[in-house]
Amino acid sequence: MADDTYDPRTLIADSSLGILATIRANGLPQLSPVTTVYDRDADTVLVSMTAGRAKTVNLRRDPRAAVEFTSADGYTWATAEGAVTLTGPGTEPDGPEVDALVEYYRRGAGEHPDWDEYRSVMVSDRRVLMTLHIERVYGEKLR
Template sequence: MTDTPFDPRALLAESRLGVLATIKADGRPQLSPVTPFYDREADVIQVSMTEGRAKTVNLRRDPRATLEVTRSDGWAWATAEGTATLTGPGSDPHGPEVEALVRYYRAAAGEHPDWDEYRAVMVSDRRVLMTMAVTHVYGGQVR
């Protein structure tokens, strides 16, 4: 019986909880729990975040980022590195910044029960969409 080789990109695609590392002004890492969505076809990771939070401020200054996810049993992990671009925040519920967040939500979670409410919250919360182009992925499993 042969084990199938571990695919860190598969773990990225199935994970909905991860830790995003950005770079603080003093050079130390800022770690933030996030709910990522990995688009394997486009090889990008997307995360919705709020304007003004540490990770958003850090990415506006230095777009390098790293995301790590683990399997629910803790015995496998995957790390993706890349460069992030930020879209938003938007002031128009039907503007391009909010439309990007709608596309992200649909891809990650499906249809929202009330799109008007979702759009209004994205504007009032000053939500920003991070899209990280993945440049390097690595990971492993213990067993």
């Protein structure tokens, strides 16, 4: 029996792993496990990804996505859907694109032991920050 008081954003906020669904050129979904950070104030889901990967290419072509979250016991799930913006990749370690990735890291993991190294890696890895602006969220708590 479903819990009628369940707020799917609770699971989204408590989760750091999700399955990102993007749309391939042929219309089929492309699914990727991703590390997520939820910004409750902005009602957005943040994901760091690499430029050139299928999910990034798909989102540049069609900036719509969904992220599905499942509890460890499998009885609670939540899906967030919406339009996406991509920031990056940055070309300068101190540029605004890398600043956005620093904020993502801080929200998800706290302080990094070596921010200069982190910033350099974000540029060399061609990292991109995806921001999913939640337009629809739904889910269930079955137990």
